[in-house]
Amino acid sequence: MTSKIAIDALSEAEAKLELARLAVELSAANAAYYTEDNPDLTDDAYDALKRRNSAIEKRFSHLKRDDSPSDQVGAAPADGFSKIAHEVAMLSLSNAFDAEDVMDFDGRIRKYLGLSTDTDLGFTAEPKIDGLSLSLRYEDGQLVHAVTRGDGAVGENVTSNALTISDIPHTLQDCPKVLEVRGEVYMSHADFTALNERQSERGGKVFANPRNAAAGSLRQLDAEITKSRPLRFFAYAWGALSDPLAPTQMGAITRLKELGFSTNPLTVLCDGPEAMLAHYAKIEEQRATLGYDIDGVVYKVDDLALQDRLGFRSTTPRWAIAHKFPAELAWTRLEGIDIQVGRTGALSPVARLQPVTVGGVVVSNATLHNEDYIKGLDSKGQEIRGGKDIRVGDWVQVYRAGDVIPKIADVDLSKRPTDAVPYQFPAICPECNSEALREPGDAVRRCSGGLICPAQAVEKLKHFVARGAFDIEGMGAKQVEQFYVDGWIKEPADIFTLKDRYGQGLQQLKNREGWGEKSANNLFQGIEDKRNIPLGRVIFALGIRHVGDAASNLLALHYETWDAFEAAMVDAQKHEGPAWDDLIDVDGVGAVMAGSVVSAFAQSGERASIDRLVAQLNIIPAERADTSGSPVAGKTVVFTGTLEKMTRAEAKARAERLGAKVSGSVSAKTDILIAGPGAGSKAKKAADLGVQTMDEDGWLALINAV
DNA sequence: TATCCTCGAGTTCC
């Protein structure tokens, strides 16, 4: 090792050289540490090198290398974990709560695939481990990173922590070149109890349940702490893959086991819903003696080719479902009912409860949904809870729906105080005193105050900076609220002028509570980072009623640029004419949604606010998915008659994946008509218009020719 | 017109 020159005395050339040397040295040390369990550097020496590297980078920030060791695998930056995007998204599962839901699941899949009830359809069934999911990426058999689920698209890099878990192999033999193994990190009951005993002896944090203990342990910035925590890992799925593991789910799990992963021994193959339910009962029976927490049973279509055909809805696969165990229940007293006002003005009642432990978590609030729910009625006027209403002072039974959202299941009328009165839902907004109206047929009551209602204004701003919208780092709900209260930010455009108005020398922001030079700089950087922003996010961020994530992206893909979108919305004001028709024609957009979007561009106040925002931004046009090479990209196709090889839903999904637009009726704009047996008027019209027509086989040949 | 499916908007706790 060369002599250590004081960092202040380093010349630029020397710094550059030393950074290069440190990069090599540290990466060799990493490799030795992670692959051999036999580091050739002591921990202290390793840390010293790392610190020196960071110090030099800090002084000569422009010299920081692309392969800087401070960004490398296994290195958690001091202020948190680095983010890694999943090559294949980590989705959640839809849920089943009873046998009927499971039968429906089987039925839905058969319908989608066009399978009759007497065709064999196998499923795997396995316990759903209550831990946290983790994705492990192996390249050439080497673990290169471990990433938490995060929001499903981007997770946190916890590689150095994952490497301390003994169930996670560091290297694999005879595996695909690229292999992402997914599974659950969890802690056993015994280890959890022992850990909590140790923690309380030391005066450390005591965890509420094994899940929290596992999560807290995996997200330690110091991998040494994680190493001291007895975490385990079950592999049950995969992400990116260069070669298939097996033709079936069960085969793939077996293969993962052969590769050295722990897989759950209660994973079995079932020939249908009856067998699945039987296995569910068996697992439920063993639940208490398993030694680790599970919260249900997961069923997956076994045939991977069928999984592929079934594909995904927006957030869940069609080919899997989680059958949840019944929720834990607890009784407590309802101390009060508060009303919250959302960004659309919806008045939502929230129950304030005497704190009670439900499923290992202390709950003190629960949702009451809406006016009718408190009265004991559902949206169709049907009685729920036996028609019992909820009153302040009542003893209520609480559960966590889907083990997350606290809800009230029942009311004990025998314990109702004699002076309890039916809850009177407010008719004026508690935040701004505007009238709160309930549209006929609507379940929610809404504040009519619009942006004069401070609650609506703040909630809209929170939505604007939220994930999926502008997602500005350093600007969360708390910050938005503070800035709004102080009058620094009244509308989205103000965020982008914040620095000009208040950032002078950072003095003003710095003098505020909770803000220092660093956090202020980070915030301004976070804001600058989002000046360039994709069109879909901008539309979503506007917070237009009925226009969420999915619809925003549909609109963005349809109009491609902000200018085109805005011009069309202005042209469509009158709810008629070509611009309006074009909008309604977008698949997934109907009159209600269209009216809602258009009205955002009608009111001069809101329109002006949008214009002020757009003036601050560089909006990136939406790019249609790369369908180059697809023979049907950009074509409008219509299916008619009976399809024999696949269902309509499947045909539509596949066509869209290839960049085609699927329409319901034949017009001059139609490029291809796919006519099955029994095609009628549409085929005739297509012939009249001279539209290219083919049968299902012809279509399949066309799209498979890629 | 009725039914099914998907999405949006609301929710808690860590």
Add this chain to the structure above:
DNA sequence: CTCGAGGATA
């Protein structure tokens, strides 16, 4: 995570 409602479909 659940509910309600909008949109597509039969």
